[in-house]
Amino acid sequence: MKALKIVGIALGVLVLLAVGGLAYVVYKARHLEDSHDLQAQVDEVARRAVEEGGIPALAVVVEKDGQRYFQTYGTAEPLPGRDAVYEIGSVTKLFTALTAQSLVHAGTLTWDDHVADLLPPEHRPSQDDGTTLAHLASHTSGLPRLSPTFLQSIVDTCDPYAALTRDTVFAHYARQEGKSAPGGDAEYSNWGMGLLGHLLELASDTGYEDLVRQHLLRPLAMHSTFIAERPGEDPPAYVEGHDEEGRPTCPWEFGALQGAGAFHSTITDMARFLHAAIDASPVPGIDWEASFRKRAAYAGNAMGVCLGWHLDTFTGLLFGMPRIL
Numbered sequence: 141m142k143a144l145k146i147v148g149i150a151l152g153v154l155v156l157l158a159v160g161g162l163a164y165v166v167y168k169a170r171h172l173e174d175s176h177d178l179q180a181q182v183d184e185v186a187r188r189a190v191e192e193g194g195i196p197a198l199a200v201v202v203e204k205d206g207q208r209y210f211q212t213y214g215t216a217e218p219l220p221g222r223d224a225v226y227e228i229g230s231v232t233k234l235f236t237a238l239t240a241q242s243l244v245h246a247g248t249l250t251w252d253d254h255v256a257d258l259l260p261p262e263h264r265p266s267q268d269d270g271t272t273l274a275h276l277a278s279h280t281s282g283l284p285r286l287s288p289t290f291l292q293s294i295v296d297t298c299d300p301y302a303a304l305t306r307d308t309v310f311a312h313y314a315r316q317e318g319k320s321a322p323g324g325d326a327e328y329s330n331w332g333m334g335l336l337g338h339l340l341e342l343a344s345d346t347g348y349e350d351l352v353r354q355h356l357l358r359p360l361a362m363h364s365t366f367i368a369e370r371p372g373e374d375p376p377a378y379v380e381g382h383d384e385e386g387r388p389t390c391p392w393e394f395g396a397l398q399g400a401g402a403f404h405s406t407i408t409d410m411a412r413f414l415h416a417a418i419d420a421s422p423v424p425g426i427d428w429e430a431s432f433r434k435r436a437a438y439a440g441n442a443m444g445v446c447l448g449w450h451l452d453t454f455t456g457l458l459f460g461m462p463r464i465l
Contacts, residue, residue, distance in 0.1 A: 178204055186213045196386075197379075199224065201411040208411060222408050223364065225376040227391060229401045231410075233333045235352045236399040237277040237448025240340055242355040242425030249273060249343050255281075255313070258339045263310035271322040276329075276336040277447045278435035282320035283332040287312040290331075304395035306338055325439040330400040337399020348398050359423045360416050365405040367398060376404065 182202050189195050190213050197216040202209045212219040243249045249258075251274035256264050258273075275281040289312060294300045313319075313335060320327075337348045344351060349367045357365050369376065381389040394402035405413075415421070420428040434444040434451055444451035 178202060179209055182209070183211070186211070190214050196382075199407050201407050203411060203415055210407070220379050221377065223377060223406055225364070225378045225404050225406055227381065227401075228365075228403050228405045228410070229392075230330075231405075232399065232401045232403040234448040235356055235403060236333055236337050236340070236348075238426055238431060239352050239355045240273060240277055240336060241427065241431060241447060242423075243340060243344060243351075244273075245425035245427070249340075251277075255335070255339065258342060259310055259313070260342075263307070263314045265314045265316055269316070269319075269321060273336065273339065274435070274447075275322040276332045276339075278445050279326040279328050279332065280323055280436045280445070281329060281332045282322045282324065282327065283313075283329040283335075284318040284327065285329055286331050288318045289315075298390040299392055301395040301397050302393040304397060306396040309335055309338060309396045324436075326436040326445040327438075330397060334394075334397030334400040338396070340399075349402075352403075355425060356423065359426075360412055360421070362405070362409040362412055365403060365409045365413075367394075367402045367404070378404075 179202065182200055186198050186200055190198055195214060197212065197214040197219055199212045199220050199222075200210070201222075210222050212221070240249070244251055251272060253273050254268055255271045255273070255276065256268040269282075271281045276283075287309075290304070290308070296302065309331070312331070340351055341348050346354070357363070364376075366376075378391070381391070383389055392401070394400065416423065417428055431447045432449055432451075433446055435447065436445045437443065438445070442452070
């Protein structure tokens with residue numbers, strides 16, 4: 141699963157990319173000089189990225205002084221519009237952690253609640269090693285990226301999570317497969333964040349997507365961010381992913397790991413989300429500053445881990461589609 145498609149980068153500027161050229165855009169965006177003509181500078185960076193980075197389609201949103209500037213670049217026909225829908229992959233993890241924070245604020249859960257206590261009795265591990273919701277949300281649970289048994293059982297590499305069930309996720313946790321003690325160095329875990337999504341469902345008796353919509357998306361008016369299409373609405377204009385060689389990639393259905401990467405969104409909604417985070421926009425139950433607080437770090441790496449967020453950059457990897465927010 142080496143193929144990658146770039147969906148987004150936010151460095152005060154939010155950029156959505158279709159393919160390739162990430163390092164170039166990151167470097168240039170971090171080294172913009174203040175010429176008081178931001179639009180011209182973004183145009184220059186974007187056009188060079190298209191020409192030198194092999195990017196066929198690039199969509200950019202810049203916000204300055206309350207005004208948003210949207211522009212697309214590239215050679216693809218047609219270029220994606222502002223309503224184009226992307227798989228945002230692991231940016232979903234931010235939604236999961238922030239929704240958990242909202243449920244903690246409401247008193248439904250606490251960050252110190254033990255995972256073992258929240259699981260159905262038939263799926264509890266034989267011994268509780270003290271793993272908490274805070275550990276899951278900060279990648280310090282000791283869970284590996286994915287269950288070793290699950291990795292060995294993948295039959296469809298094009299869409300590997302599609303057949304995964306919630307009972308399978310719970311059963312693998314009960315067996316503690318590949319798990320180390322919680323609270324140490326961060327270890328990025330799709331399994332852990334997917335499990336967190338299910339625990340939020342169990343505690344609130346509400347489906348994951350509805351929970352995120354209630355606690356985060358609706359308050360921020362992010363009406364074009366979703367997992368499943370809504371009946372009766374026009375089909376979204378999805379952006380197709382491509383690998384390094386320009387071949388189309390499969391869209392991913394996340395099965396029982398929705399909390400790790402299942403959401404879709406538009407560049408407009410992602411700009412709205414980023415604006416809310418930077419400005420600490422009031423959202424009931426959300427404490428942006430607390431969500432940015434460093435909880436741990438990766439071994440041998442200066443990158444800090446917060447509740448869902450990563451300090452410095454956040455990269456979400458999805459077959460055909462990495463993104464940074």
